[in-house]
Each structure stands twice: as structure tokens, then as C-alpha cells.
Amino acid sequence: MIQQLKTALVGVGKVTDMHARALVKLKESHFTAVCGRSKEKTEAYAAKYDIKAYTDVGEMVSNEKIDVVIIYTPSQS
DSSP, rough: OOOOOOEEEOOOSSSHHHHHHHHHTTTTTTEEEEEOOOOOHHHHHHHHHHHHHEEHHHHHHHHOOSSEEEEEOOOOO
């Protein structure tokens, strides 16, 4: 049996959807939560993937017992 790691994203920008879809498909990943600055935007993003939404990274990691976090920072373009 494959051990699943609880995974999460920090950031809900343009590039994150590609990575979220990958986390959903990976057998080793249990995509669990997302964290963003805007509560409304983060909740809408979380609803697309049926995961929990947070605006505080520490709270997300602690509450959900996250194993892996992928962090996306805004690009300077």
C-alpha cells in the first residue's frame, strides 16, 4: 500500500492550478488544504478542489497535520 502524504499549497495565483491538479492525481498525495491572503479568493479556490481554506500558514499546517507544503510567491513580472 502506498503511503499518502498530506499536501497543501500556499498561494492561489495563476500557476497554482497546474500544481493542484498534479497533487490531486498523485497516488502519494492527499491534497488537503490551501492558504492565501484573501479569505474570499482562498475559499473559492479550496471549493474547486474540495479542500480546506486558510489565511494563516501555521494554523493550516498545525490543524491539518500537513506533511508537504508547496509555496508560491508572486512573480516580479
